Amino acid sequence: MARKTKLVTIAAEGRDKGKCFLIREMPAMQSEKWAIRAILALGRADAEVEDAAVQGGAMAVLASLPMTVLMSLRRMNFEDAEPLLDEMMSCVAFVPDAAKTVPGTDQPFTRPLNTAGDDGDIEEVATLLTLRSEVIEVHVGFSPAAALSSLGSAAQRSASSPSPTPTSPESSEPLSDAA
Structure with a gap:
């Protein structure tokens, strides 16, 4: 195929x-090695990876945690990221x-x-x-x-929609002092 x-x-x-x-x-072997190197680099950047994702294989880790991976990329050392970025462009x-x-x-x-x-x-x-x-x-x-676009859209919807938390109706009776 x-x-x-x-x-x-x-x-x-x-x-x-x-x-x-x-x-x-990429061919499967190259892709898996790339993913393992990326996971190890993310680990050095203190990314948290769920055990269930690890059991699914290297690419499963990257596929299952898009936002965690994206947020962790900003903490990676350039020395770790550069060869991964170069290989992506291949x-x-x-x-x-x-x-x-x-x-x-x-x-x-x-x-x-x-x-x-x-x-x-x-x-x-x-x-x-x-x-x-x-x-x-x-x-x-x-x-x-x-994923970033969806996150941004969700944040905008959340900010512009009314709170789903019910509030108590305002009482029409004056409060009395309880003695």
Whole structure:
């Protein structure tokens, strides 16, 4: 069976708008090793991982705790994070023309991602974040961007909706002094 792929077209305004990228799932052994290294790095950052998730395997940990993982990433050392981030981008290829496909397939022609400074394929930090989120989604089935968006939407709904806690009706009778 073929590896999962996802064609991503950048929709956000900016220099990368309209550019296409193909995300390709890592082979199982590479993916598991990546996930284990990520879990160990998260552990060094004091992330709490439930035992049930650990028993489900490395990718299950990452899939089951999206918000815990996302919140723990900010405490990781860059020395731990950099090789993980670099390996994530190895799943990304540039698609010069999404309309041109490899003969006999529905896959677009791709070329390796050019990350050489000003001449690179990616010119916006937001594009990097989008692509990293899509790499995670291809591998574990959740999108960190969607998780953060859902969290933000839930917070907005919570802040704008009336409290579900019932309150006592106001009494129309004056209070009397009890002696």
